[in-house]
Amino acid sequence: MSLNYWQLFSYYVFLFPLVMSVVYAVGGVYFWFRREKRSEATERTIPTEQWPHVTVLVPVHNEAATIQDTMQNLSSLDYPDYDVVFIDDNSVDNSADIIREHLKTAQNFHLIHLSKNVGKAAALNNALTRIGDTPIVVVLDADTTLKSDALKWLTLPFTYQPRLGAVTGNPVARNRKNLLEKIQTAEFASIIGLLKRSQRVMGRVLTVSGCATAYRTDVLIKVGGFSSNSATEDIDITWKLQKAHYEVWFAPKAVAYIEVPASFSSYWKQRERWALGGWHLLRTHKDIFQRWEHRRLWPIYAEFFLSYIWSLLFVFGTATWIVTSIFLAEPAGLNPVPAWTGAVLIFACLFQFGAALLVNRQYDKTLWRAFFYVPWYPLFFYVINALTVVWTAPKGLMGSLNNVGKWQSPARKTVKPLVQG
Numbered sequence: 001m002s003l004n005y006w007q008l009f010s011y012y013v014f015l016f017p018l019v020m021s022v023v024y025a026v027g028g029v030y031f032w033f034r035r036e037k038r039s040e041a042t043e044r045t046i047p048t049e050q051w052p053h054v055t056v057l058v059p060v061h062n063e064a065a066t067i068q069d070t071m072q073n074l075s076s077l078d079y080p081d082y083d084v085v086f087i088d089d090n091s092v093d094n095s096a097d098i099i100r101e102h103l104k105t106a107q108n109f110h111l112i113h114l115s116k117n118v119g120k121a122a123a124l125n126n127a128l129t130r131i132g133d134t135p136i137v138v139v140l141d142a143d144t145t146l147k148s149d150a151l152k153w154l155t156l157p158f159t160y161q162p163r164l165g166a167v168t169g170n171p172v173a174r175n176r177k178n179l180l181e182k183i184q185t186a187e188f189a190s191i192i193g194l195l196k197r198s199q200r201v202m203g204r205v206l207t208v209s210g211c212a213t214a215y216r217t218d219v220l221i222k223v224g225g226f227s228s229n230s231a232t233e234d235i236d237i238t239w240k241l242q243k244a245h246y247e248v249w250f251a252p253k254a255v256a257y258i259e260v261p262a263s264f265s266s267y268w269k270q271r272e273r274w275a276l277g278g279w280h281l282l283r284t285h286k287d288i289f290q291r292w293e294h295r296r297l298w299p300i301y302a303e304f305f306l307s308y309i310w311s312l313l314f315v316f317g318t319a320t321w322i323v324t325s326i327f328l329a330e331p332a333g334l335n336p337v338p339a340w341t342g343a344v345l346i347f348a349c350l351f352q353f354g355a356a357l358l359v360n361r362q363y364d365k366t367l368w369r370a371f372f373y374v375p376w377y378p379l380f381f382y383v384i385n386a387l388t389v390v391w392t393a394p395k396g397l398m399g400s401l402n403n404v405g406k407w408q409s410p411a412r413k414t415v416k417p418l419v420q421g
Contacts, residue, residue, distance in 0.1 A: 027198025121226035165246030169212035210234030212256035232277025279396020311389035
């Protein structure tokens with residue numbers, strides 16, 4: 001391969017994250033200014049008896065370390081009519097015993113125990129067949145707690161938008177002690193939060209946040225429920241809903257406090273699963289280009305596809321440079337040593353995080369503290385994510401999709417909750 005091609009690839013590797021950083025920041029601020037900043041707290045105008053009944057589904061698999069905090073949180077939400085169903089996916093710890101003890105004092109709490117570990121998607125589908133007539137279901141991770149009014153903000157759009165299939169919440173990192181946790185705090189604000197805002201401006205969303213999302217129950221059942229044939233059931237259900245012409249919205253005021261991975265091994269496993277789910281998305285939903293009616297999904301798919309191309313070029317280009325620098329006087333490939341381009345990308349990350357501070361400061365009063373860790377952000381987000389994309393490529397492109405969604409919960413630890421007033 002000639003040097004000219006490597007130059008073109010290097011331009012792409014540099015310009016793609018730079019351009020997307022500007023798109024995320026501008027789109028996120030636009031959404032905040034036009035739709036979020038000017039919105040009124042209209043939930044106060046809805047009479048108590050007119051709020052729809054909500055069933056919260058909490059899939060559980062070996063969550064003894066955090067399930068007690070989750071149950072206490074779900075006991076005191078500011079919502080007039082809701083039930084909580086815990087689906088114990090054959091936990092081998094005492095998660096089910098902890099839940100049963102709490103059932104004695106919480107009449108709106110229920111437990112479904114599965115005798116065989118079937119995975120998150122299948123466990124949720126099992127619950128859907130048992131919960132009866134409830135118009136809205138909220139899927140909540142077992143280590144996630146909600147701000148007291150989050151259910152109202154998740155449910156409110158369903159009261160006036162009939163074509164709505166799902167409303168996803170705003171995840172905020174709860175644990176922020178070590179460097180990795182602080183970097184993820186910045187990531188959830190400046191990537192996930194801004195990304196969903198900017199995608200809503202374009203009209204379609206790549207994925208809901210699996211930690212806290214509300215669904216219209218009949219629509220969820222209509223599209224076949226959650227799929228076990230994807231490593232990330234949240235991405236897959238998002239696309240199934242939108243391909244069926246239902247909208248997916250982002251509710252930034254529906255704050256969900258999550259526990260981010262505290263160790264590098266847990267972080268790698270999470271990103272490996274996310275990367276694998278991305279490959280499954282590219283495989284299973286490429287049929288959108290066969291139908292004109294799905295054209296609004298094309299830009300989201302194309303941007304995601306280009307991000308995976310970026311990962312492949314970055315990893316293989318860097319590997320080529322390292323190998324050829326050992327054996328050749330003039331190495332080929334992509335030089336990974338930071339130069340002025342690295343400084344520009346760090347500045348772009350700071351700019352992007354500045355936009356995230358603007359739009360998220362009302363939901364996370366201490367977010368500004370993560371600003372000082374943003375220079376480390378490209379190393380973890382760009383490099384690690386690129387490595388996981390390449391690492392999972394063979395399995396993602398050629399592996400079987402049969403029951404790939406079977407999951408195991410990561411190691412948990414007790415985390416002091418943020419203020420949830």
